[in-house]
């Protein structure tokens with residue numbers, strides 16, 4: 128089955144209100160072009176250098192989502208074009224994004240990545256750090272627009288655990304939404320767990336291998 132067919136099947140299976148970020152990391156330009164010509168505009172990358180290279184080559188209409196861990200010193204390379212940064216997990220990164228966005232005369236949309244997984248390997252802040260960032264009135268980021276939350280569930284076969292982790296994030300998202308009307312996006316779910324994520328309230332899924340096939 129082609130990537131276009133897989134994407135169309137995925138779309139048919141999920142509510143129209145859930146957006147799909149096609150995760151194109153490690154995939155060639157031609158693979159992205161194919162989906163772009165079929166109408167897909169949102170693509171996700173986890174490495175800055177790879178995203179910059181693809182941005183430069185591909186149509187400017189494409190919306191680039193940075194979904195992987197982002198180092199402060201690399202923000203400057205993407206600040207002029209990135210559509211949404213999903214993986215903001217500390218204040219100093221937020222400060223750097225604000226600074227670079229200002230230089231590019233932009234306001235950059237960001238999600239705060241929360242660690243709900245039990246594994247040590249997953250990036251993200253805990254709920255206390257999240258509250259600190261949102262509540263500290265001394266912290267001002269005029270060139271950043273915080274638009275929601277993102278998480279990665281534990282890599283496990285235990286679907287109950289995955290469901291509980293998504294539920295936890297959704298509960299916090301709903302309560303924050305009352306205070307922050309800009310909170311519109313809840314980025315959760317990948318190829319292995321997007322069905323559970325959508326059942327638990329995801330508004331944006333990040334799907335790679337189920338569209339493009341396995342990565343090497």
Ligand SMILES: *Cc1c(COP(=O)(O)O)cnc(C)c1O
Nearest residue numbers: 150173194317318333334335336
């Ligand atoms: C690679 C990646 C995905 C997509 O993973 P698949 O299993 O290929 O769907 C989603 N989110 C993040 C943060 C990733 O790094």
